[in-house]
Amino acid sequence: xxxxxxxxxxxxxxxxxxxxxxxxxxxxxxxxxxxxxxxxxxxxxxxxxxxxxxxxxxxxxxxxxxxxxxxxxxxxxxxxxxxxxxxxxxxxxxxxxxxxxxxxxxxxxxxxxxxxxxxxxxxxxxxxxxxxxxxxxxxxxxxxxxxxxxxxxxxxxxxxxxxxxxxxxxxxxxxxxxxxxxxxxxxxxxxxxxxxxxxxxxxxxxxxxxxxxxxxxxxxxxxxxxxxxxxxxxxxxxxxxxxxxxxxxxxxxxxxxxxxxxxxxxxxxxxxxxxxxxxxxxxxxxx
Amino acid sequence: xxxxxxxxxxxxxxxxxxxxxxxxxxxxxxxxxxxxxxxxxxxxxxxxxxxxxxxxxxxxxxxxxxxxxxxxxxxxxxxxxxxxxxxxxxxxxxxxxxxxxxxxxxxxxxxxxxxxxxxxxxxxxxxxxxxxxxxxxxxxxxxxxxxxxxxxxxxxxxxxxxxxxxxxxxxxxxxxxxxxxxx
Numbered sequence: 001x002x003x004x005x006x007x008x009x010x011x012x013x014x015x016x017x018x019x020x021x022x023x024x025x026x027x028x029x030x031x032x033x034x035x036x037x038x039x040x041x042x043x044x045x046x047x048x049x050x051x052x053x054x055x056x057x058x059x060x061x062x063x064x065x066x067x068x069x070x071x072x073x074x075x076x077x078x079x080x081x082x083x084x085x086x087x088x089x090x091x092x093x094x095x096x097x098x099x100x101x102x103x104x105x106x107x108x109x110x111x112x113x114x115x116x117x118x119x120x121x122x123x124x125x126x127x128x129x130x131x132x133x134x135x136x137x138x139x140x141x142x143x144x145x146x147x148x149x150x151x152x153x154x155x156x157x158x159x160x161x162x163x164x165x166x167x168x169x170x171x172x173x174x175x176x177x178x179x180x181x182x183x184x185x186x187x188x189x190x191x192x193x194x195x196x197x198x199x200x201x202x203x204x205x206x207x208x209x210x211x212x213x214x215x216x217x218x219x220x221x222x223x224x225x226x227x228x229x230x231x232x233x234x235x236x237x238x239x240x241x242x243x244x245x246x247x248x249x250x251x252x253x254x255x256x257x258x259x260x261x262x263x264x265x266x267x268x269x270x271x272x273x274x275x276x277x278x279x280x281x282x283x284x285x286x287x
Numbered sequence: 288x289x290x291x292x293x294x295x296x297x298x299x300x301x302x303x304x305x306x307x308x309x310x311x312x313x314x315x316x317x318x319x320x321x322x323x324x325x326x327x328x329x330x331x332x333x334x335x336x337x338x339x340x341x342x343x344x345x346x347x348x349x350x351x352x353x354x355x356x357x358x359x360x361x362x363x364x365x366x367x368x369x370x371x372x373x374x375x376x377x378x379x380x381x382x383x384x385x386x387x388x389x390x391x392x393x394x395x396x397x398x399x400x401x402x403x404x405x406x407x408x409x410x411x412x413x414x415x416x417x418x419x420x421x422x423x424x425x426x427x428x429x430x431x432x433x434x435x436x437x438x439x440x441x442x443x444x445x446x447x448x449x450x451x452x453x454x455x456x457x458x459x460x461x462x463x464x465x466x467x468x469x470x
Contacts, residue, residue, distance in 0.1 A: 120348055150363050158340060162333060169329050177328035181417045184332070206369045208361065 157215015310342035
């Protein structure tokens with residue numbers, strides 16, 4: 001009700017207004033419940049409904065205006081649904097803040113920024129670690145490799161590429177900036193080109209998923225570069241680089257080969273191997 | 288009369304606004320001022336790109352939600368296809384969003400992208416490929432956020448219209464029903 005409103009409402013319009021409000025609340029509540037199933041939680045993570053909203057577990061059929069098709073953007077008020085568990089890259093943890101905004105409306109005390117941020121950070125970090133474990137380390141229980149990097153993220157690759165660039169740049173005695181820039185550009189452009197290569201060979205891989213994969217597979221080379229940084233013995237470097245190179249290629253193999261036609265596996269894998277070999281040479285040759 | 292006075296809104300979420308702006312400003316400031324203090328390109332690159340990446344994360348995950356109630360992300364569904372999802376708060380909450388907050392949000396996003404473009408033009412003119420690399424990374428991050436949130440906002444407007452028509456339709460039908468019950 002606005003402040004200066006002194007016109008008395010007609011009794012029937014008051015009931016209409018009440019009805020409209022009820023409709024709004026009903027639709028808000030029912031659609032709150034349905035948004036959670038619309039976003040399938042990713043396999044490694046269990047959904048722990050944490051939010052205080054009572055509507056999360058109900059299975060009310062979606063309101064008529066909510067499209068359930070995969071390609072349609074998922075709609076509707078999300079506020080109560082973003083309990084800390086579910087999900088993807090963006091964060092539920094501010095879900096509390098959003099719930100405050102939507103349900104309490106005016107003057108709800110905003111959650112302290114630190115709380116939601118820490119939760120989000122923890123979740124993103126755990127996703128990075130999960131992806132790393134899934135991609136790089138031997139995992140006999142890994143399911144279909146094509147599906148393993150479902151929640152791709154680019155933070156891991158970013159850190160690994162920067163770390164590799166820094167390690168190479170540190171080892172270089174001259175022209176440090178150029179070394180870093182070249183390493184970074186080569187790795188980033190190389191990942192993009194390798195992905196395009198797979199796509200052009202008629203493979204089925206998602207651009208960002210592949211970028212993420214190739215970035216994570218740099219982890220062994222990072223370890224190798226760190227070791228070479230600490231110990232400057234040529235023979236040791238060659239051994240370390242060969243081992244880590246083999247490890248990187250082995251890590252990338254299942255994902256890349258699953259993505260293309262079997263007859264074109266070699267065409268897809270050879271450039272990946274070539275790129276890792278060139279990075280290996282860069283590590284060995286850095287003086 | 289209350290109606291005649293302008294209600295002066297303050298920022299509803301000052302801390303969020305602060306963080307929203309600080310990383311962008313820090314990345315730009317560091318990039319511009321670093322040439323005075325550091326000789327090493329590596330430090331400039333790493334710190335600027337790191338700040339830009341942090342800013343991207345903050346805008347996407349925190350300030351987008353809190354200041355304008357929008358969120359976008361990418362999922363890979365069961366069939367292995369990539370799906371872009373957009374979400375917004377229900378239209379009442381959207382209408383209640385602080386105007387100053389959303390003004391700040393949108394303007395700083397656009398201004399940052401423009402600033403990076405201008406700096407990029409300077410680097411191109413000076414043929415400094417290294418700096419062009421830094422700027423292209425930062426620009427990519429800014430543009431990704433702009434595109435994501437703009438699509439999200441358009442989607443939100445479409446939903447508001449749908450919701451409004453739905454509400455009007457149901458109000459109409461309920462009015463009809465009450466009219467018939469009276470008769």
